[in-house]
Amino acid sequence: MCPPDNFGVVYEINPWMHTEVGPDPDLARAQFDNLVATLTASGAEVEMLPSETGLPDMVFTANAGVVSGGTFVPARFRHPQRQGETPLDTAWFRSNGYDVRELPAGGCQEGAGDALPIFSPGIRPVLVCGYRFRSDISTHGAISSLLGVPTRSVELADDRFYHLDLCFCPLNGRRAMVASAGFDRYGMAVIESLVPEPLILDTEEALSFCANSVVVGDVVVMPACPPRVGRILESWGFSVVVVDVGEFLKAGGGCRCLTLALDVDLSDTCDSQAT
Template sequence: MTLPWGRRYLMCPPEHFGVLYEINPWMHREVLVDADRAREQWANLKATLEQAGAEIEVLEAAPDQPDIVFTANAGIVNGRQFVPSRFMHPEREGEVPFDVAWFEQHGFTVDRLPDHVHHEGAGDALPFGNVLLSGYRFRSDAASHAYLSRLTGAAVRSVELADERLYHLDLTFCPLDGRRAIVAPDGWDRYGRRVVEALVPELLVL
């Protein structure tokens, strides 16, 4: 399995970004998005990553899909394989055809999870060493982890998320290199903490 981290990124400009529905504790429809500021911040992030040596690919924004800007949630990339997400909330299901089309057009093989499980891509699964650390509870099912392992060939370690405000694994875990990760362990249950502590030699705790 090939799980490089931090070299290539897929980004989507916030042309249609907005809070059109509420599916996490941070979303409030009465809070309007400053579209100009969002575009400026996106451009600054893209430029910063490129200056740091990253390679950026761009997914075109899609009307009526405000959250497609969160491209980590699109799925799992394993070499030239793409496993698209099965979103928990129906509001986000419309993103999938756009994500799949981009990866197919760029020569990736698409392998899908079964319809009856939910998993939200790299939002809930991040590589560390030769292991895929995968969260579950709020957006992804624990049952999806066995299917992910079969599709990708990766050893998957499960972490139960414990705080609905930290509803994706990537809000609590950010790998830096082969030894270190930035973590927010209050977002995991007790067993999940033991899993991460056993996997990562050096934890930088927030």
């Protein structure tokens, strides 16, 4: 995670951002600290990446890149406003001993925000990759070969869900929250083939950002939780913890966007559940 020392809404690169609705820095800091505490209490360990002036979106570390085991594939951001994050992200991963493998020039890919793995026991992990608004499908082949993981490309259909992690949240090998408004019928068919028991979110539920949740074991840390969604998650045995990250929603990001899971291994031999 990356502390919100330099967080703000100073440009508009998604439909949620409005520069005239700026976040309160103190409140943002308190919400961030609360999220860290909640994740820690749920059993996660949190590493911090220092923030940098002039890079207000660096708090959203989900977009830094894609992690698998000891390998890190840095993002290629669509917008120049975020491209300055990549050298800092890359330096952090390199200094922490990661093997950094770059995507070939040409396409954009915004990290784990557009690449979410599905782990099913006994089945090779699959990386579901979103494309259209922030990432290009042309990068998916390179991700597959750099990380040795089969990818499934799904086109995002609604710019309010401009990253995959706003409309898709894998919960475990069989289940995931899926906002059908975020996909076209081909994408939905792909998701349904991978997720036997989807929790289909209606558009109103999805617009609460509830799919932008962090799953730590059986705990789902959510920016919001519509009652129906909460009941289903609990009936499936998950504990729901709602953390107010309202200041970050002003920039179009929730709990998931504020984190990048490091305990992910997409290689064939691994069948562990990562967050």
